[in-house]
Amino acid sequence: MESAVNFPTKAKIPEKLPVIETTNLCKVYRTGFWMNQKIESLKNCNLTVYQGETFGLLGQNGAGKTTLLKTLLGIVRPTTGSGILLGQPIGDRSVKDKIGYLPENPYFYDYLTAWEFLEFVAGLFKISKSIQIQRISQLLDLVGLSKSTAIRKQLRQYSKGMLQRVGMAQALINDPELVFLDEPMSGLDPMGRYQIREIIVSLKKQGKTIFFNSHVLSDVEKICDRIAILGKGELICIGTLDEILGTYDSYYYVKGENGNFQILKQWIPDLEFENNFWHGHLQGDPQEFVVSLGLMKARLITINMERLNLEDYFMQQLREREIFYTN
Numbered sequence: 291m292e293s294a295v296n297f298p299t300k301a302k303i304p305e306k307l308p309v310i311e312t313t314n315l316c317k318v319y320r321t322g323f324w325m326n327q328k329i330e331s332l333k334n335c336n337l338t339v340y341q342g343e344t345f346g347l348l349g350q351n352g353a354g355k356t357t358l359l360k361t362l363l364g365i366v367r368p369t370t371g372s373g374i375l376l377g378q379p380i381g382d383r384s385v386k387d388k389i390g391y392l393p394e395n396p397y398f399y400d401y402l403t404a405w406e407f408l409e410f411v412a413g414l415f416k417i418s419k420s421i422q423i424q425r426i427s428q429l430l431d432l433v434g435l436s437k438s439t440a441i442r443k444q445l446r447q448y449s450k451g452m453l454q455r456v457g458m459a460q461a462l463i464n465d466p467e468l469v470f471l472d473e474p475m476s477g478l479d480p481m482g483r484y485q486i487r488e489i490i491v492s493l494k495k496q497g498k499t500i501f502f503n504s505h506v507l508s509d510v511e512k513i514c515d516r517i518a519i520l521g522k523g524e525l526i527c528i529g530t531l532d533e534i535l536g537t538y539d540s541y542y543y544v545k546g547e548n549g550n551f552q553i554l555k556q557w558i559p560d561l562e563f564e565n566n567f568w569h570g571h572l573q574g575d576p577q578e579f580v581v582s583l584g585l586m587k588a589r590l591i592t593i594n595m596e597r598l599n600l601e602d603y604f605m606q607q608l609r610e611r612e613i614f615y616t617n
Contacts, residue, residue: 317369335371342497343515346516349521356472359472392461400444403442407460433485454477468499547568548587548588560606
């Protein structure tokens, strides 16, 4: 019997599926002796994170990053608003086994070894003993911890960086679809940060969705598909780096000398002026800018195509909104 001929068909590009969605999410804490003082930790947060995406949430300490993450996880209940996580309302227990979570300051049982602790976590997910042994060994290799150290050394003897690696391993023990990482590079040396970045990249290749908070902007810039900036509980912006920073041919970095500070500031928002010399990123038509320099008797030294980096943009946004707190 002849088999049917299968003609090639044009493959359809799959639509991105939302994994996280929030609508006007707010969180208000009450403080004071009479609980009559209100602190708005989150204000009308609306965001969507798609399947297979690496999403970075940026903000200063106290911006509300951890509150947002814990609200998504169902650890903190929102005051108003709603959210969806893996197709279910936030807080729904049915999706817990599909989620991995590394807190900013994880707590471990000091007198357990790393191996014992990972066995304990695997038991919570009802992972069989045979699979536990294989998976724990793989995760130890992934996070850069030796098996011998994990078996014999108690966690109270680990450095902060080593504990962070154990925390990453426990966040992945259940092979989650969605991984939440709260400051995953905290306490790590440059090699450790590089390894964590590589782990996140490898998770993305596996099709997992990663949502992480960080104030290490260089790491975020290297690995994230999209980012959001949170300031005083409000989402300042959200999008890809090209959407937020612009393409490399959309900005000019200029240097010059002399001129009027106030006029130059209109053209160069991040203007820095020292000893008659100035520099910054130009916003506006370069030809018109050169004409204005002639009128104010200023001299252009160099002009190069160069978009803002994430750190410059981040600081610019905080300055414009007069957000200067650090705790």
